[in-house]
Amino acid sequence: MSRLLLVLTFLLSSFSLWAQTGDVYVDEKGIMRWPNGEELHGFGVNYTVPFAHAYRSAQKLGIDPKEAIDQDVYHFARLGLDAYRVHVWDTEISDTLGNLLVNEHLELFDYLVMKLEERDMKLLITPIAFWGNGWPERDEETPGFSHKYGKAGCLTDPDAIKAQANYLFQFLNHVNAYTGLAYKDDPSVVAFEVSNEPKHLGSSEEVQAYVSKMVQSMMRTGCKKPILYNVSHHINHAEDYYASGIDGGTFQWYPTNLGSREELGGNMLPNVDRYEIPFKDLEGFKQGAKVVYEFDAADVGRSYIYPAMARSFRTAGIQWATHFSYDPTYLAYANTEYDTHYMNLAYAPQKALSLRICSEVFHRIPLYSDFGTFPDNMTFDGFRISYEEDLAELITDEKFIYTNNTKSQVPNPKKLKEIAGFGNSAVVRYEGGGAYFLDQIEKGVWRLEVMPDAVWTKNIFGKNSLDKKVADIVWNSWKMSVQLPDLGNDFSIKGVNKGNSIATKSNAASFEISPGTYLLTKKGKKHEWSSEDVFKNIKIGEFEAPVTTVKGVELVHTLTSELDKGKPLTVKATVISDSPIEKVEMLAYTGYRPVTYQLKPGSQNQFELVIPAEKLPIGALRYFLLVKTKTANFTYPAGIESKPSDWDFHDFDMYETKVFPTGTPFYLFDAARDFDLINMTWNPGVTLRPLPAPNQSALDVLMKDIPVDEANDRPHYAWRKYFGSNATGRSLSNYEKLVVLGKALNEKPQVIELSLIAKDGSIFGALLELGQQRGEYSILLKDLKPTKMVTLPRPYPGFLPYYFTPGEDVANQLDMSQIEAIQVAVSGQDGCHYSIESIRLE
Template sequence: MKRHFTAFLLAVLCGALAYSAAAQRQNQPKQGDVYVDKQGVLRWQQGKQEVALFGVNYTTPFAYAYRAHQQLGVSHEQAIAQDVYHLSRLGLDAFRVHVWDVEITDTLGNLQENEHLRLLDYLVAQLKQRGIKAILTPIAYWGNAYPEPTNTGKGFSSIYSKQQAYTNPRAIKAQENYLTQFLNHRNLYTKLLNREDPDIIAFEVCNEPSYHKPEEQVTAFANRMAQAIRATGCRKPVFYNIAENPSVHEAILNANVDGLTYQWYPQGLVSGHTLRGNFLPFVDQYPIPYQQDARFQRRVKMVYEFESADILQPVMYPFMARSFRTAGMQWATQFAYDPMALAYANTEYQTHYLNLAYTPAKALSLLIASRVFHQVKRGQTFPRYPADSVFDAFRVSYRQGLSEMNTAEEFLYTSSTQTVPRKVVSLQHVAGVGSSSVVNYQGTGAYFLDKLASGVWRLEVMPDAVLLRDPFERASLQKTVTQIVWNDQPLRVQLPDLGSAFVVQGLNEGNTFRATAADGQVVLRPGAYLLASSSKNTAAWTAQTAVGNRKLGEFVAPPPTKMPPQVVHTSFAQATARQPLQITAQVTGAEAADSVLLVARSYYGATRTLPMSRPTLLTATATIPADLLRPGLLQYWIVVRKPQQTLTFPGGFAGTPRDWDYFHAEHWEVAVVEGATPLTLFNAQTDKEQVEVARLARSSYNDYTTATPTGALALRLLVPTPPTGEPANEPGPAIALRAYLGQKLQERSTDLIWLRYLVIKARATRPGAKVKVVLVTKDAAAYSAIVPVTIMLQDIWIPLDSFRPDALLLIPRPYPSFLPLTFQTTAASKPLSLTDTEVLQLIVETGSGGTAPTLQIESIELK
């Protein structure tokens, strides 16, 4: 008996050790400091292996995030501990933040021992416990107001601008003083000086400085700052930003620093709405102009910030991570991970949105990107998009909205997939959103399965996240953009060593659930669970069992959002007459036994009530029959009927539209048209908030004006001549409109065969003007036609068969500015397919004289 028990304990120990090693493989080896070898490679002192670390920026100790937690009554320490758990859960091992020096210094650069500094200490200590390394940027140069109007910081950055910071002697002295004290600051929790903590592996001097020529002054300042750090006795690498001021990059290449830092915002920032379309060409490569320069090659490369801003698609991060490795980067940290307490409103940075609970698919794409960053070799090259959509163990599909990792040990995916695990019997980790051949799940939250031993797994299930509105619009703590719902959801697990009748036991605090699966399925609420084959003794695993840097019973999730039932739906702009129309909506707050109904009518016609089916607990769908879709206007409502309550949407009003006293005017409506009716792609009056204008020339700008002679609103694209004494605009694209067409084309997909012309209603300010019109497919193949625009407002008819293959203009403009502005697909050329088209661009170019015409665009249609 003793021999069998000893063997059992050894099996448990080996399983736990295997889990720990696999789950934390990216943390090996992480002991001791780092150094830069003669080839400019960052290596661990112990073992000499190359460093490759991937993670996020996170800002709760400072500025708006600090104030917002206060306003909501949320403990900063609790928030930090919970968020760091999620960072660990996502397999991240790197943290970077630009410290708001304005909040922890005085005007002379003296360090202030205050709450912000204490919380930074606490954050560093929490990261250390989870095996996450840090690079700190002591100087931010920022005030602390954003997004609020008033700066409250009292430090030296409150009186010196970025431009003064490297030219004013008093500002320089304050920064030297501050760096000395910051490096010698002793963390209240770790008891280590910042400069001696092995988990703070390096320092980046300052965040996004603002420099101009002469370059000698820039180099001298960078050297003084680096020397101030080294004078403390710090022997950690010193990094310096080179990407923010490309015109003076020579100054930093000549500076006495160990590493160079970069950022990447591949489609710009702050569009004010969600960007739609295929942006994978924007992240297909990260070429650096001076990458052959010996001064560049002998420095370590670090990405201090990156983000696919204004995008929710879970496909961008893996491509970005791969492109970084090809460019030689050894560190990359996304900006910025949203604190869980604020993510319901996305108020910290409107253009960014990333949180495991609130954006589960995007968060899992970051997990996959972390694996990419650790597995792709530094400098490894790949074919160009779309040939590179499958690389190593990874697959990225824009059309499926899917990123995957598939190895013998790990199977990770961001949305439902038909991919079969490479070797299901050897799997150690599964994580996903949606369903696969391993896990069938109808919820919208993420889940994680981690093997502890043969026949024993840990399952973690996050609550459902339902997007209620565009998260990239203007933000407010008073506005919920994502709802969290704790549903009981059926979950089926099909793993060979578990069998079909495995035992499920709750692990997290307060979770007393215990049941046996039937045919591999069990109904679960969010939480942490132990799954075990019916033959397994699980006494050795408890909530307090430590595996890697986490305990089995740990579980962090936001509480359910307190709000009544919600229906999320966007109506079509048009539908084709006499063809059935499918209506799909997301519904929260409706149990499986509740009824969801569609009430539809042809305007002034009969009203019909249709039951909506519930393919999942959160979705409802119904088909409006063809006889209700006669030319004219279709109106409809969605009704949620509960035992004691009936609500009608939009609006969530009591009662139904068929009640005699239902007086609410809100409804959805669709214009029902004949098949050959023109399809409006852009209307300046109705679409101005859903298009992007790229101002590429220095003096270009856009506004909306009334067109002559119709008086209708028109988009105006202007490229004024630069003022006297300023350089002329360079020839090439000066200003461009980008419009996503995918939804509108889908609505009329059966009619596209009848539509043969693109018709632009526009005028120019001078004779002889031309505009390039580009249509882009879902696979990022671009087709263009150049057409004349007269000074008279008129329809410009462009035959669709006149479009020819061309390069894609990458707008919104990638940042930093040294990145390419065009992309040419490697896919074989074929004629333009309207059914495959989803983006339109109008491009105004600057001529050889540095000028360009002004355009007024009233509408764009297919006829």
């Protein structure tokens, strides 16, 4: 049924239709526009405090959810976000008949809507989630139809379908207790998505009937806003979705899949290079709105990747995208809501700044703009992305935004009006570990906001709990330098947030600064700005940040596990404490007698030491890291409050760096060590088999039929292992061959393709035949040729490209100094039957 027919069907019965003004509409080219014809742009986040785990956790922790919403929505504004989306937990606000329950969850959602609108944010609401309300806990007994029927039943059971239609009608007609507007009439609500990720298994007729019934129920309220439907699930029904009266489709993107339990290593830009939609030639797609309701590079803790995703969305014609999911600040210390995701301005400042840049991408880059293929597209229209620097930045005449230390120059500092960053740049140098924001509010007057330091102390993406702290907030005073012609070198700094009485002056444009909000004023400049005055959509004196969360001492150290003889060893540790730190030392053993080295303090709570190469003999360097505070001594890696010289010191676990002679084989993959770290598509035929020898195992890949990926039309199976972090202390350029210890697992030899992946997305491989006998099989590095990279982990939705084809700027010759991952693949009809114990360079 066409949308026009649906409009005509309900026009006479929709008495409120005439009264609605200001709604977004979808033009004939599928572009959402405001009534004046201006194109809609939206970029923001999902956020879930009114519902489910987030709501229950607020109760458990004694948090006022309204105060939490106030704080987080301020951060949305501070990040320049203007879009919000959520799948409402219908199971908490409905009964089995679909009647809307006005309860604490709906009241709190009303409050959130009001607060978002105060910041001029726009909303896309998905009234039906289908989910139970438990995740990551067990589902509760909830009153809603979704709890009674489940997702599958909701899509097929006549009573469930009737209940959903009733619920949608009542939900859109619900009058917000804080705004006085029904959701269908609220101009800040730009569109509705019927439901969250439906999975239709029925016939075309059944699918169209279901979707049409939902759309009709929503239109019967008089709603003129676009009604959207998820078209990225079960895409065999794409034509049915568009034929059902919807105004457009919604999409998602998890290019690194979900649930790794560890941070993924290596360059993931090939995974986000394109957002290819296989049904883009359908007329319904061309004429329908295009929205991304959820996206994330899950299990990636770096800041470089999101603007590349935003660019790919714009190339695909996406007007609106909302990241999933922004952690409520009161939960971010534990990351329990969705442990495969992590996003929060206070706790993940560099990632949050990356979203700030994404918002600029969505508002600056025209739809369908194409900037080529990685690595050719790392600079575009003022934006720059660097995997190796973990950096995303925007530089224009008026804006300078960056996620990490950058050496980039701004074209004309005199024209700058907005700066946001982390670390050091040509304009701002800051030693702290939080984000900062500088806004010119008039000539010679700038608003400075400085967030406290964030330190990740444990695996952010692991199995988390409210009782397990994975990140800390630290309030420190750090040196800052602001080089702006508009301020000069001798400007005043005055605290304007509540309780901030700091009043000082810069010395050669430098000063000490603590978390808070300040006015920087040029010498001799008079102004009348006060903390209550409004600038854009924030108050001058607003500031929201968690208090210091450190208890005791926390030390984070990334071990250099292997080192070539002749190389110095750099030892870095991030150390935070609730008591002043007096010193950090390394107690190192290369023989019986230990040697003590002192680590020097630096920026961002880091301590560093470089041990010269001549002091590092071949063998194992084993060491403790010792932290002395004003009140106690701590020893790591055990983290115990004691020191090795104490009579009752009892934990002699140490860090260990192995120093090898030059040319010692380097293991790219060891099954016993690395099995849990490989990136692959799960298959029951992939197992780890223990071997009789100590600490040895084999990776067995045994499949009678090789799977055919949704995005690939031939049998092919591949896995990938990132080894770049193990190679930081090794030189890989002098090796000559790859050696595989393994065998085929049945009566036939097994041909595998063995490939090395470089940081720039280039990949070089060759075929290798494994025989039936366990043994060593080798390939000369000079015989490796350019080949195809599989995007691993496999992205979701599964229709996204299976292979990555790099751009023209990619290296066409193997450069071993740039290699960071290995790919092993098998293709064809004869199954997959091999075992690998290790892969090494010789």
